């Protein structure tokens with residue numbers, strides 16, 4: 001007989017473990033988390049900041065591939081009461097403990113204007129790497145000279161300007177913190193919480209009676225056995241942007257045309273499942289630095305001397321390059337302020353040329369609403385339509401078309417200035433390609449399919465190109481600036497467009513595939529994150545984000561999970 005729990009959470013990732021820790025605070029509630037991955041918490045690659053990409057391509061990676069590719073107030077405006085900036089402020093702070101910064105350190109870090117870095121959440125934040133690296137102060141000074149000083153804490157308010165970025169790295173141990181060690185670890189001995197790893201969820205078990213559909217439990221496989229578990233209160237999907245829509249579709253919730261194609265009985269017709277996929281793309285230009293400016297290039301080239309020194313420093317004093325993820329500084333800017341003359345005219349023409357959906361289907365209503373908000377963001381001189389950052393290393397070189405392998409890294413020391421396309425208007429999709437759980441879904445991001453995204457991104461890159469020769473930043477680089485890649489010398493908008501088409505890659509900030517939107521806008525979940533038309537079933541993860549925010553996705557996911565935990569506790573009167 002199936003074992004019974006109050007809540008079953010499918011997916012023990014970023015959001016799933018926050019929920020598990022929060023809901024199990026009430027000892028009367030029995031919680032089950034089913035996580036397909038293994039427990040790899042003892043692997044040092046997981047917590048050493050500079051090794052953040054070393055698990056790619058290992059068993060810890062789902063290894064999905066995409067189809068080959070030829071602000072918070074907005075969430076509320078899209079029909080989601082309770083999700084405006086004022087409502088979210090508490091949840092954007094709650095997960096974190098911000099570092100205390102004295103005046104001298106604040107100047108070097110370029111964070112003197114932050115006055116509200118209080119917080120005592122489970123995730124310890126710190127400034128990654130060497131706090132005195134000259135890049136940070138030069139970056140802050142250069143943007144200040146241009147009138148862009150961050151007026152407040154960029155992690156809790158919509159704002160413009162430059163700032164030194166914080167990372168989820170414990171300031172004492174200099175190890176990475178994430179939901180498993182910050183939320184789950186302190187809760188793991190609770191008798192009412194069980195996490196099963198290696199448990200692959202296959203589908204939600206649904207029951208329809210008297211016209212109402214309810215989630216009753218979950219079917220999963222563990223050690224080759226197919227098992228079920230029942231939920232007396234709720235099933236919560238936290239399987240992420242790629243797999244929460246997959247689990248809905250496998251359970252009969254989604255677009256009937258897609259479900260029927262794969263022989264799945266339609267239980268709930270929700271055309272938005274798997275649609276509205278969006279992501280942040282990034283593109284960078286690497287410039288050669290002057291003698292004496294430290295970078296991570298030796299580590300990138302895996303030079304034995306650099307690796308040995310870094311490991312020694314990290315092991316003995318938790319210092320050195322392994323404490324850094326390389327990204328030190330950020331800036332959010334209204335890119336429209338930097339476009340003028342013919343370029344601005346071309347930009348506006350491209351915006352006007354976009355087709356404007358006028359029909360009244362749910363998908364057309366969603367697209368019209370998203371379009372209006374997206375365009376407004378791009379044109380708002382007080383907004384932050386462009387996001388820029390600096391990395392103390394060269395970025396991977398583009399792939400060599402002949403060998404299909406990356407052509408770097410090259411000799412020398414480099415700093416990369418990059419732009420992230422934070423308000424993309426292109427949308428893709430994620431759908432099942434069969435009725436088998438074991439088959440990967442078809443991920444078609446349709447990156448840069450909206451010509452306006454290429455126009456915007458090209459202008460971002462023209463701006464990026466100027467940075468190495470501007471203000472205090474110029475002092476860090478050989479002058480005139482030396483580009484690592486000849487192709488990154490951008491002489492015109494057309495060259496910049498070609499460059500982004502060739503070099504842009506994902507920042508893995510995807511969301512949107514189970515969008516929190518009204519049903520008449522092709523939404524999948526309501527503002528309580530309950531799946532439309534299905535009782536006792538919620539989605540709590542990155543997939544519910546209806547429009548990606550300027551900031552990084554992980555921050556949003558923690559805030560969403562904390563808010564969801566409070567909403568669920570309130571619904572059931574839990575502690």
Ligand SMILES: Cc1cc2nc3c(=O)[nH]c(=O)nc-3n(C[C@H](O)[C@H](O)[C@H](O)COP(=O)(O)OP(=O)(O)OC[C@H]3O[C@@H](n4cnc5c(N)ncnc54)[C@H](O)[C@@H]3O)c2cc1C
Nearest residue numbers: 011013014015036200201239240243508541542552553554
């Ligand atoms: C390489 C990489 C680097 C990133 N860097 C950053 C960064 O620097 N800053 C930032 O803000 N964001 C970053 N992100 C994005 C951020 O990590 C994600 O947005 C966030 O983790 C999403 O949280 P989630 O809960 O939606 O999904 P996840 O954290 O992906 O959790 C989903 C969980 O569900 C499990 N699961 C899926 N399907 C099943 C199933 N059928 N049965 C059981 N379990 C299942 C998965 O194994 C996973 O553990 C990065 C992402 C990647 C991939």
